[in-house]
Amino acid sequence: MSRDALLARIRAASPGPGSPGAAIAGRAPSAHALHPAPPGLPALPAPQVLGDPVALFIDRARDLGVGVERVPSIQEAAELAAARLAQRRVHRVAVWETPDLAPVLEHLRAGGIEVLGPGSSIEALAQADAGVTGAEWGIAETATLALASNPQQPRLVSLLPPVHLVILRADRILSDLHALFLHGGTLPSSLTLITGPSRSADIGSVLVLGAHGPTEVVILLIGR
Amino acid sequence: MRSTAPPDPTTVPQGATGHAGPRIDMIGNTERAIRDRALQDALGRALPVFRQLRNEMAAEIPEWELLRETAARTKDHVLAHLDIYLSQLEAQVTAHNGVVHWALDAAEARRIITELARTRGVRRVVKSKSMTTEEIHLNPAIEAIGVKVVETDLGEYVVQLAGDRPSHIIAPIIHKSAASVAELFARKLGVPQHERPEDLARVARETLRAEFLAADMGITGVNFAVAETGTLVVVENEGNARLTATRPRIHVAVMGIEKVLPRLADLGVFLRLLARSATGQRASVYASLVTGPRRAGETDGPEELHLVILDNGRTRVLADPKLQEALRCIRCGACLNVCPVFERAGGHAYESEYSGPIGAVITPALRGLEHASELPFASTLCGACLEVCPVKIDLPRMLLELRGRAVRAGLAGWMDRVFARAWAFVMGSPARLRVLGGLGRLLQRPFVRRGRIERLPYPISGWTAYRSAPPLAATPFRDWWASRRNASPPDASGPGTSRERDGQ
Amino acid sequence: MRPVALFVTCLVDQLFPHIGECTVRVLERAGCAVSFPPAQTCCGQATFNDGFQEQARSLARQFLDVFEGAPAIVAPSGSCVAMVREWYPQLFEESPALHERVQALAHRTYELSEYLVRVLGQTDLGARFPAAVAYHPSCHGLRGLGLREEPLRLLAAVRDLRLVELPRADECCGFGGFFSVKFAGVSGAMLSTKMESIEKSGAEVVTATDASCLMHIAGGLTRRGSRVRAMHLAEVLAEQ
Numbered sequence: 001m002s003r004d005a006l007l008a009r010i011r012a013a014s015p016g017p018g019s020p021g022a023a024i025a026g027r028a029p030s031a032h033a034l035h036p037a038p039p040g041l042p043a044l045p046a047p048q049v050l051g052d053p054v055a056l057f058i059d060r061a062r063d064l065g066v067g068v069e070r071v072p073s074i075q076e077a078a079e080l081a082a083a084r085l086a087q088r089r090v091h092r093v094a095v096w097e098t099p100d101l102a103p104v105l106e107h108l109r110a111g112g113i114e115v116l117g118p119g120s121s122i123e124a125l126a127q128a129d130a131g132v133t134g135a136e137w138g139i140a141e142t143a144t145l146a147l148a149s150n151p152q153q154p155r156l157v158s159l160l161p162p163v164h165l166v167i168l169r170a171d172r173i174l175s176d177l178h179a180l181f182l183h184g185g186t187l188p189s190s191l192t193l194i195t196g197p198s199r200s201a202d203i204g205s206v207l208v209l210g211a212h213g214p215t216e217v218v219i220l221l222i223g224r
Numbered sequence: 225m226r227s228t229a230p231p232d233p234t235t236v237p238q239g240a241t242g243h244a245g246p247r248i249d250m251i252g253n254t255e256r257a258i259r260d261r262a263l264q265d266a267l268g269r270a271l272p273v274f275r276q277l278r279n280e281m282a283a284e285i286p287e288w289e290l291l292r293e294t295a296a297r298t299k300d301h302v303l304a305h306l307d308i309y310l311s312q313l314e315a316q317v318t319a320h321n322g323v324v325h326w327a328l329d330a331a332e333a334r335r336i337i338t339e340l341a342r343t344r345g346v347r348r349v350v351k352s353k354s355m356t357t358e359e360i361h362l363n364p365a366i367e368a369i370g371v372k373v374v375e376t377d378l379g380e381y382v383v384q385l386a387g388d389r390p391s392h393i394i395a396p397i398i399h400k401s402a403a404s405v406a407e408l409f410a411r412k413l414g415v416p417q418h419e420r421p422e423d424l425a426r427v428a429r430e431t432l433r434a435e436f437l438a439a440d441m442g443i444t445g446v447n448f449a450v451a452e453t454g455t456l457v458v459v460e461n462e463g464n465a466r467l468t469a470t471r472p473r474i475h476v477a478v479m480g481i482e483k484v485l486p487r488l489a490d491l492g493v494f495l496r497l498l499a500r501s502a503t504g505q506r507a508s509v510y511a512s513l514v515t516g517p518r519r520a521g522e523t524d525g526p527e528e529l530h531l532v533i534l535d536n537g538r539t540r541v542l543a544d545p546k547l548q549e550a551l552r553c554i555r556c557g558a559c560l561n562v563c564p565v566f567e568r569a570g571g572h573a574y575e576s577e578y579s580g581p582i583g584a585v586i587t588p589a590l591r592g593l594e595h596a597s598e599l600p601f602a603s604t605l606c607g608a609c610l611e612v613c614p615v616k617i618d619l620p621r622m623l624l625e626l627r628g629r630a631v632r633a634g635l636a637g638w639m640d641r642v643f644a645r646a647w648a649f650v651m652g653s654p655a656r657l658r659v660l661g662g663l664g665r666l667l668q669r670p671f672v673r674r675g676r677i678e679r680l681p682y683p684i685s686g687w688t689a690y691r692s693a694p695p696l697a698a699t700p701f702r703d704w705w706a707s708r709r710n711a712s713p714p715d716a717s718g719p720g721t722s723r724e725r726d727g728q
Numbered sequence: 729m730r731p732v733a734l735f736v737t738c739l740v741d742q743l744f745p746h747i748g749e750c751t752v753r754v755l756e757r758a759g760c761a762v763s764f765p766p767a768q769t770c771c772g773q774a775t776f777n778d779g780f781q782e783q784a785r786s787l788a789r790q791f792l793d794v795f796e797g798a799p800a801i802v803a804p805s806g807s808c809v810a811m812v813r814e815w816y817p818q819l820f821e822e823s824p825a826l827h828e829r830v831q832a833l834a835h836r837t838y839e840l841s842e843y844l845v846r847v848l849g850q851t852d853l854g855a856r857f858p859a860a861v862a863y864h865p866s867c868h869g870l871r872g873l874g875l876r877e878e879p880l881r882l883l884a885a886v887r888d889l890r891l892v893e894l895p896r897a898d899e900c901c902g903f904g905g906f907f908s909v910k911f912a913g914v915s916g917a918m919l920s921t922k923m924e925s926i927e928k929s930g931a932e933v934v935t936a937t938d939a940s941c942l943m944h945i946a947g948g949l950t951r952r953g954s955r956v957r958a959m960h961l962a963e964v965l966a967e968q
Contacts, residue, residue, distance in 0.1 A: 204402030213463025604904025686912030691947025
């Protein structure tokens with residue numbers, strides 16, 4: 001069987017205890033460790049301290065052309081979301097159907113916008129003018145959003161429509177990726193890190209937004 | 225690596241795939257490339273921008289060097305315990321309802337994937353950019369069983385439509401102008417001849433959106449695979465890899481054995497290094513962390529997830545203490561962007577999906593040096609690649625190592641052999657240098673015009689094709705030194721030569 | 729008086745003796761007692777870089793025999809010094825005794841600007857050179873030996889010299905030893921870029937720490953009829 005043949009090849013090839021990789025002493029803890037790691041795994045750099053993570057997040061988002069607007073509560077976020085979507089002549093939105101977002105969805109429905117929840121057909125989703133989601137985390141260093149999949153949080157909502165509107169709590173903003181991955185917890189089937197609008201510079205080395213995913217990402221930041 | 229036993233100097237890696245092809249004509253290819261004006265313009269425009277962005281992004285992180293060092297050591301650690309980490313990865317992927325397949329070579333990987341397509345009634349396949357699937361020539365195999373396969377990365381889509389090959393790890397059509405893409409789309413897709421890249425991208429987006437909706441299998445590469453969680457990480461900017469891994473009912477991910485990382489937290493190091501090194505972004509637009517297929521109650525995501533773990537020559541590199549370091553590579557392309565030879569030669573000259581300095585090492589290592597013996601010589605050994613490599617691969621050292629092996633295996637040209645032996649003979653004793661230097665001074669006379677040599681004979685005519693040459697000085701330094709020592713006081717004779725003789 | 733053994737390099741010995749003479753004068757001005765072991769020839773880099781390690785090893789052994797007794801070895805070439813320091817130890821990896829000997833030698837072998845600035849702590853050698861000068865950092869000095877500031881500090885101390893900025897300075901000139909003949913087209917294209925940068929800089933003189941790169945650059949400049957002259961750093965520092 002190829003599995004055993006391949007592993008045998010690896011064992012025959014392996015540089016063994018004398019190699020630089022094996023020689024390094026010390027072991028680092030890990031939030032997910034299920035098996036004891038072989039000795040010699042280098043320790044990870046500590047998360048950075050970058051001053052106020054929220055200010056940095058907003059700053060770095062601006063560099064990506066991502067607008068961030070701050071609101072005190074989910075109610076104001078609902079109103080602002082409706083206004084921002086109206087400005088973009090959005091009639092149909094794909095959404096995450098989560099309790100956190102309930103006030104937003106309610107507001108959108110009340111405003112006559114067609115809301116497509118989980119379970120909508122892909123053909124319908126593909127016709128949505130915008131996607132509205134929350135985000136598990138924000139990463140300040142890069143203005144990255146971390147979105148987890150689950151039955152209420154389909155993956156395609158943040159991907160198919162041309163506009164992606166994200167509602168994020170300011171207290172969920174971490175300094176950098178190290179901080180995110182040291183958090184532990186169970187991984188969803190899909191954890192997507194999103195940093196700005198979809199883009200490509202393949203053709204003529206010219207930057208184009210909205211290659212396959214959204215052309216625009218809008219973030220409403222709740223709190224603080 | 226330097227501390228372990230040296231390899232048998234006479235061994236040359238043998239081709240792994242069985243279709244390593246004829247010898248790569250790197251010298252001829254580069255001569256053609258420098259005469260291709262459009263290619264030179266495209267590379268000369270794009271690469272300095274890549275370099276500048278990368279430098280800015282590296283400078284922005286104070287602990288950049290620590291990240292590089294950590295990444296290099298982590299990769300070395302994984303390579304030293306690869307069997308353990310791959311077994312752990314397999315167990316975790318399986319625990320999350322994924323299926324793991326092992327492929328010893330390209331043919332086996334193709335067989336696994338086409339069998340999956342056949343047994344599951346697949347009609348249409350979408351693919352996101354993956355160097356590994358390029359390496360195993362997957363697309364023709366899928367087409368051969370009557371299944372349509374579409375590349376969905378904008379650049380790879382253009383490559384596929386044009387019947388071309390990618391020429392850069394992360395910028396596949398860096399060799400093509402927007403105008404040539406416009407012409408291609410008009411011809412192949414029957415659309416008007418758009419001039420602006422954003423219009424061309426829109427055409428591709430619309431065409432490919434339909435392909436995504438219709439596809440029943442999606443094939444991606446893997447940037448990193450996390451052993452402790454069974455998580456597969458795919459990094460991109462366009463969103464096509466997300467669509468490929470989400471929409472079709474079957475997701476097949478193909479990875480080389482070296483892609484495994486121990487911990488989820490290692491991604492904090494590697495994702496930061498990759499984006500900043502590759503495209504000079506703080507982060508790539510999308511990093512998809514896939515842990516198993518869709519779970520109960522989820523409304524999207526694939527129903528099946530298959531991971532193909534590929535050897536295809538890698539274990540031979542692993543067994544080679546002097547080349548093993550090449551398996552640290554995370555395919556960022558920074559060494560291509562900074563390489564002055566790549567900037568003139570372009571990716572196609574390397575006749576491999578892996579080009580630039582890393583290609584000049586990996587292609588001979590994977591395919592066999594006898595097929596690619598000119599590649600390691602295509603470098604001035606300027607060291608720019610080592611300086612930017614996020615995992616600190618000592619490419620100049622490995623290029624020199626491969627040059628040495630090429631010579632020992634008798635793969636050097638006659639000109640090189642004559643030159644090296646003659647040089648070692650002349651320089652082997654100061655007396656010989658004196659006598660033969662004197663002879664050279666006589667023989668060069670017919671070639672010297674106004675203190676310069678404008679034409680040298682074959683086989684060193686390449687020098688005077690682009691520059692004049694200085695003649696041997698009338699009085700070598702050693703003679704000046706001897707006369708100075710004999711004269712007294714020491715500096716009375718003054719400098720005994722003139723600038724003209726130095727060719728200046 | 730610090731005793732220094734000059735390794736003049738084969739290229740300077742046979743093609744550019746003036747660079748060697750200037751190196752001697754500069755070292756003497758810096759207070760060194762310069763000697764020239766006459767049995768020296770070539771460090772072997774030309775053959776090593778072309779993959780002929782056997783030939784390189786025999787030349788390296790010769791170098792070892794010639795220079796082993798010297799307290800300090802100075803060469804007007806970053807490339808040849810990098811050969812001794814970085815690659816000699818690897819050439820003799822399999823023979824511990826020789827490895828140890830070349831290792832010891834490697835630590836005592838210096839490039840000229842490195843020796844002047846790092847070891848002697850001197851930057852002002854009393855030179856005067858009224859010209860606009862661009863500095864090309866040769867790759868093996870810059871990235872192999874880590875010499876970024878040393879040559880620039882020496883040039884900054886030269887009276888009446890105006891240092892001009894060289895665009896894309898860190899990029900290789902395209903020489904690369906036998907590469908320049910084998911991949912002549914690419915080498916020529918790299919040289920063109922370098923020459924365009926030099927001419928754009930407004931320099932009257934381009935200088936570097938390596939005669940090999942300068943031979944290549946000067947060959948290109950002469951061919952295109954440029955008025956910019958190529959001079960080795962030692963030649964600039966010897967001007968008074």
